Amino acid sequence: MICPIESKADSPVIIALDFASPLEADPFLALWGGREKPFIKVGVQLFYAAGPVWVKELVEAGYSVFLDLKLHDIPHTVAGAVRSLTGLGVRLLTLHASGGRTMMEAAREAAEASSGPEPPRLLAVTQLTSTDDRMLNEELGISGSVRDSVLRLARLAHRSGIDGVVCSGEEAGWIKEQVSGEMLTVTPGIRLDGQERGDQKRVMTPEAAVHAGADLLVVGRPITRSADPVATYEAIVEQIKKGRGHRE
């Protein structure tokens, strides 16, 4: 099932605008010209450089915005951050599931109490796609596999009333089956066949990720560093249609 969050744009691709400032991001967005505005993700680098006013302007210009700030702090502070951010009108907002149940519930309650625009849907980050079993065990001292950790944190997020998770393509299928089919699965770590992985360790092609259970795909460098970003975006949308065909 495709989630209603994407109903505005008929594309489940979210472009990660991982640029240093609006001076780089604005000309990139202008490449879309008169085409339908893409769903975009603003992460910490750009948010810290550009600030909330710029994000609000994007929303007012008609962009669907995923604000990927990966909130993680004590419950009171995260709830306050959510209250500050709900006025921007963004569609999706991330927080770390490892902040625990009370923190996630406080964030949800703060979003629900918003009296402004429709509050963002909250997504939990379980384990970053740059994390592998060795890093989890040896560096972070967490036993078990990335898979175990992802499932445990996704269950916790679900019980805390969080709308969805950010997860690898492979994990999207497990989460749909083992946590809840209702959890929105948002998947970064997407690479076209033969492309550089960069720092991502758990990668999939767009077609394979959707086939595996991802509802929305976050794609950064494969589009932003492409010689023709609009053509690459459109090629990814085509691949997704094929992936959905296999899933249905």
Ligand code: C5P
């Ligand atoms: O350039 P690339 O396609 O690897 O970008 C992936 C985007 O998804 C980045 O903005 C990164 O911060 C984000 N992300 C991720 N892994 C997560 C959560 C978000 O790669 N678990």
